[in-house]
Amino acid sequence: MNAVEIEEAVSALAERMFDAAEFPFQFLEAFGNKQTTIKRLRAVKGSTNASDLAGAVLQRNNIHIAAAAPGEVSAAFAGLRASPATAKAKAQFILATDGDTFEAEDLTSGETVACPYADFPNHFGFFLPLAGISTVKQVRDSAFDIRATARLNRLYVELLKDNPDWGTAERRAEMNHFMARLIFCFFAEDTDIFHGEGLFTATVDQMSAKDSANTHEVIAELFRAMNTVIKERAAAGIRSWANVFPYVNGGLFSGSLEVPRFSRIARSYLIHIGNLKWTQINPDIFGSMIQAVADDEERGALGMHYTSRPNILKVLNPLFLDDLREKLAEADDNPRKLLNLRNRMAKIRVFDPACGSGNFLVIAYKEMREIEAEINRRRGEVDRKSEIPLTNFRGIELREFPAEIARLALIIAEFQCDTLYRGQKLALAEFLPLNAENWITCGNALRLDWLSICPPTGTGVKLVGDDLFSAPLDQAQIDFENEGGETFICGNPPYVGRRNQNKEQKDEIKFVLGKNLKSSASLDYVFCWIEKSAHYVQKNSGEFAFVTTNSVSQGTQIPIYWPHLFSMGLKINFAHRSFKWSNNAADNAGVTCVVLGIGLPRTPKYIFDDEQRHEVVNINPYLLPSDVQVVETSSNPISDVSRMRYGNLPGDGNYLTLTRAERDKLIHDDPMFERIIIPLYGAQEFIRGLQRYCLWIDDSDLSSALESEFVRHRIDGVRRTRETSPDPSYNALIHRPHQFRDRNLGERMTILAPTICSEAREYLPTAVFPGRIGTTNQAFALYDAPLWNMALIASRLHLVWIGTVCGKLKTDYRYSNTLGWNTFPVPTLTDKNKVDLTRCAEDILLAREAHFPATIADLYDPEKMPADLREAHERNDEVLERIYIGRRFKNDTERLEKLFDLYTKMAASAAPKRADRGTKERAS
Structure with a gap:
């Protein structure tokens, strides 16, 4: 269940007759518990109800609920808090109610709720963790x-x-335009814009029939009145009961005034909505929620997908708001400096080219109004009209309804700010009629000219539709002289990884990036917004900042795009390192985001880690204070380590691969096959303990092997596969169908590393196999290498390095020999260092062996990792990190900073070597 569905269920529960015996189960059901779960809690025998109090219900790890006798809520609540079972079952919440009074507490935070029973739905957000929904405070409180x-x-x-x-x-x-009109009416009637509390809802209730036969006609007449100036109403024949409504204009009620027909149920919903307290609306949150109402695909996650205010401020604060606040502090009470700052703010434009319902723009506007209000207070001009025009908050949105909601949200935000800082009387006097100007453009941002929509100075193109509030617009309608103003581009554009892009998105990447970048097809969709923003600020100064997934600062996308951006004279001026998206439902994959602030070089530069701000000289694309801009693939290791090869690509149609049973039968029939059948390992085999084998036939053994009909059949299958393959490189192999395409083999020992590794693991799984084994292209291998190499691969240092320079496939680490291993900077190791690391590798292997037959997957599950194996890895990390800096690193950031510093020195001193195109190894 999403938050909206939970709210509906909780509200329905509050409206029912209170049933003390049933309430705990009804409450849990309202938060998404399945009937099977409820049934087990109810059971007499084998019940999952862990409560030690009569009549109470305790769901482990969640909540302890008591339905109290009338007037005994406080006593019941104290009993829940004192209950040993509450602590033993690790309940996060306790709740007691008698159907009249309601009390609850979050035992982890100490926050409490105490209210009349009928009001507890107002606090449903407090309990959202019961539904597995991790929320930021604003969601909970909204x-x-x-x-x-x-x-x-x-x-x-x-x-x-x-x-x-x-x-x-x-x-x-x-239909969407009709909903936008309703939202405005609900807000206007509760804020006295309509000069009468509840006027719209009351009029619809009184003038439309209870059977809803004429509800649409009543609403249409009200809309017609709001679209007709007062002096023309008599001629227009506006009904007397509609004539009391003010003239609104602004394009909101222009165009078609047709209203959909209402059923009884729809009419009752409308009245109920109108009776809500719309003064409590938060336009920055509500706008993002309501846009999902009109989107069939988003409705399933209604109320959950929006960018929270803290995440938005991660963009806006370092982009320009922090600077405005610093200038305010510097101005103190100096009237001239305060005036200069106010004049500067009046010319700042905030432009979101993927604005959705406008939450970035709304929050930017509200924050700037707060600063302006403080300026006016210090200058003794508290009643002064704002000089920050809404038209300076520009946006582009592909879909019509969010574009409408964005403009409406800004209008509501303006009224709320006027009321807060200047008083309701002045706010009301200047609010209506609405301005007909439109500054939110509906269209494809990647196909539009941003300079026409948000020109830095001068007058822009005025191309508009007939209906300003709902018609798709090719360009912005309003512009005016803004000489000397600053433009800040911001937002949360769609990122869409390469594998998830549709044809239209791929075409747009080619359109925006293809002419400048050869490998643009490998980039995330969000780079289109970065590219257009880069061209905008390169030509017109300014700066831009986006919140996006951390894939833009990792892996193979960095050498493809970032040197191009830097060649335009732009730099990363601030960055928020990776942080988890914190406000979505539990079924979200846990998107990890970064914030990038880019523009012409400025100082100081800042890197943010959570709430910590670090001043730095340079920020590279990996979001580190290093001069290294790009880690390039290398055909040979830059450190004195063994060479890692790509696993063997079979190219055999699986005909040379054997099961355990097939292997055993061949050896039983002819012991000679024991020499030409070897174990076969890719990532899945060594991580999950799967058994596979392969025919490894040297030319000298071919005639003997062909004596087996089974082997002849398998070799014929390989030949057919290669003959019919559309890949010419496979066709060229038909002369040796008895062999894998690649023939890398260790005689004494093979160390394996996976091509893909789960992000959940704390260490990169690696394995060591003695003797001759076959490898597949699902792993990388060190053949006959010293064992201390394994200690490097298994270290935390190496994991954070590959996570940064190799990047990820979805959320999994993506390994590469040429980018991850060959570039890994390792200090010069002494003989003692190598002995110590060899012992660490042996200790890791021995710890694993002690838990046989547990697989690598079992052993490296972060929830189940054996203590002795974890200790062995900790010792390995300590030994290796002391080689680097003489102590353990404090965190991964310090690890990366040291690695990049060492890489800078080693890459500079390494002689460039041309990759051997004839080698059998490949980069992933």
Whole structure:
């Protein structure tokens, strides 16, 4: 269940007759517990109810609930807190209620809720962890926004059910425009914009029939009144009961005034929505939630997908807000400096080219209004009208409804700021009629000219539709002289990795990036926004900052794109290192994000780690304070380590591969096969303990092997596979169908590393196999290498290096010999260092052996890793890290900074070597 569905279920529970015996189970069901779970809690025998209190219900690791006798809530609550079972079962929450009073506590944070029973749905966000939803504080505290979204969603679905034609592609925009008008009316009637609390809802309730037959006609008449200036209403025949509404204009009520027909249910939903307290709306949160109402694909995650205010401020603060606040502090009470700052702010443009419902723009506007209000307070001008125009907050959005909501959210934010800083009287006096200017462009940002939409100075193109509030616009409608103003580009563009891009997105990457980059097809979609922003600020100064996935600062995308960006004279001026997206439902994969601030070089530069800010001289694409901009692939190791080869590509159609049973039968029939059958390992085989074998036939053994009909059949299969392959390199191998394409083999020992490794593992799994074994192209191998090489591969140092320079496939580490191993900087090792590392590798192998037959997958599960194996790895890390700096590193950031520093020196001193194109090894 998503947050909106939970809110609906909790609200429905509060409206039922209170049943003390059933309440605990009903409450848990409202938070998504399945009937099988509830049944086990109810059971008399074998119950999962861990409570030690009569009549109470305790769900382990979640909540202890007591339905109290009338007037005994406090006593029941104290009993829950004192209960040994509460602590033993690790309950996060305790809750007691008698159907009149409601008390709850989060035992991990100490936060409490105490309210009348009927009001507990207002606090449903407090309990969202019960549903596995990890939330930031704003989601938890924005009960109104989620509740309003839930009610509007219910109304939207009901209206489409009764008006199916309004759900078609031809009329969906009309339906969305109708919803935007309703949202404005609900807000306006609760903030006295309509000069009467609840006026819109009350009028619809009084003037439309209870059977809803004419509800659409009443609403249409109200809309018509709001679109007609007062002096023209008599001639227009506006009904008297509608004539009390003010003239709104602004394009919101222009165009078609048709309203979908209402059923009884839809009418009751509308009245119920109108009775909510719309003064509590948070436009930055609500806007992102409501856009999902009109999107069939997003509705399943309603209320969960939006960029939270803390994440937005990670972008906006270092981009320009921190500078404005610093200038405010410097100005102190100096009237001239305060005036200069206010004049500067009036010319700042904030531009979000993927604005969605406008939450970046709304928060930027609200933060700037707060600074301006403080300036006015210090200058003794608290009633002064704001000089920060909404038209300076530009956006581009592909979809029509979010574009409408973005403009509406900014209008609401402006009114709220005026009310907060200047008082409601002045706010109301200047709010209506709305301005007809439109500054949110609906269109494809990657195909539009940004300079026409957000020119740095001068007057922009004025190409508009007939209906300013809903028609798709090719360009912005409004512009004015803004000489000397600054433009800051910001947002959270769609990133879309290469494997998930549709044809249109691939075409747009080619359109935006293809003319400058040969390998643009390998880049994430978000680089299109980075590229267009780079060209914008290169020509017009300014700066841009985006929150995006950390894939843009890792792996093979770095050498493809970043040297190109730096060649434009731009630098990374600030960056937030990787942080987890913190406000989505439990089924989210846990997207890891970064923030990049890019522009013409400026100082100082800052790197942010959580709440810590580090001043640095340079920031490279890996988000490290290093002069190394790109780690390039290397055909040979830059350190004195053994050469790692790519595993053997069979190219055999699996005909040379054997099962254990096939291997045993061949050897039973002819012991000679024991010499030409060897174990075969790729990543899955050595990590999961799978057994496979292969025919490894030297030319000298071919005639003997062909005496077996089974082997002849297998070799014929290889020949057919290679003959019919569309790959010419396979066709060229038909003269040796008895052999893998590649023939790398260790005689004494082979050390393996996987091509792909789960991000969940704390160490890169590696394995050592004695004797002759075959390898596949799902692993990398060191053949007959000294064992101390394994200690390097198994170290934390090596894992953080490959995680940074090799990047990831989805969320898994993607290994590469030429990019991960050959570039890994290792100090010169003494004989003693090598002996010590060899012992560490042996200790790791012995610790694994002690847990036979557990697989690598079992042993390196972070939740189940044996203590002795973890200790062996810790010793290995300590020995290796003392070689680097004489002590353990404090964290991964310090590890990377040291590795990049060492890489800089080693790469500079290494003589460039041309890759041997004839070698059998390949980079991943």
